[in-house]
Amino acid sequence: MSVMESGHQTTHLRSSSPINNEKSTATMTSTTANTNAPSSESIAAYLTTLPEYKSTPRMQSLYSDLSRQKASNPGGYTANLGWWRNVLVELVRRRLQPGDAAGDALVLRADQELSDALRVERVGRPAGLGTAIIEAQVAQIENSITTRTTQIKAALLASRQEIAKIQLKSRNALQALLTQRLGTLTTLTTSLNSIDQAHGDAAILKAYQGSARVLKEIMSKPEMQEERVGEVMDDLREQMENAEGVRRAVEEGGWEVVEAAGQGVDDDEITKELAALELPTVTIVSLVLNIPALFTLEFRVKTQWQAR
Secondary structure, eight states: EEETTTOOOOOEEOOOOBBBTTTSSSSOOOGGGOOOOOSSHHHHHHHHGGGGGGHHHHHHHHHGGGGGGHHHHHHHHHHHHHHHHHHHHHHHTTTTOOOTTOOOEEEOSSSSHHHTOBTTTTTTTTHHHHHHHHHHHHHHHHHHHHHHHHHOOOOOOHHHHHHHHHHHHHHHHHHHHHHHHHHHHHHHHHHHHHHHHHHHHHHHHHHHHHHHHHHHHHTTTTSSSSSHHHHHHHHHHHHHHHHHHHHHHHHHHHHHHHHHTTTTTTHHHHHHHHHHHHOOOEEEEEEETTTTTTTTTEEEEEEEEEOO
């Protein structure tokens, strides 16, 4: 299967991993493309048939930025790459690609339409799509380089210089291709991330527009006009002043009632009642310290109780 990127560069992927118990291969022969009729099945419908689709945490992992998993979770990173590789192969084999690529069983077009078509409601668009597409190619090239290095060493040990030279040239070509693929990976990942960011910005702008529309509708109401607000505030101040006036009037009237209730009371009677309530008065007359009597204290207390 070829991967079409910006600039119409094509590369190849191979896969023999089964998906849904069906063998799939990325390198399609002419017999797999006898017709260009697109499938009636959709990418969304196909995704729902995958076991991983039922698990939100698993889908979140698959749709996250895969490049960040490479160092933090190598095992999960490898597993996620394998999943994406098989899924992309199946999309092409089943002719599920959107847009102009629909019906093509040989070329995978990695563009915004593909990213949009792979969107899942609960997890969004695949942030690691670019990584998944080229990283698989990178891994193949790295494995090939490792194989060539082993072959070179074996040829040198066998004193087969010509074979070693051939393998070395092949390894150098693979290393140059690897450098190219890594550059392509960076470009594609940046492009897809920009697309995702643009979608996010569009959603934010749409929310701003909705907020502005609602606020405009509210502010267009007569009661929200500046003049009307001023009138309301003036009316509120006036009513608060009226309420304060009523409070003061009630308070003053209360004191007048109290004073009126106290008129006509005999002061002499009040004095007698107070005298009757007086407590006993204790007068300390003297305090004598008698040292010879071992600190005997003598108190002479005069208690006077006056009752009227």
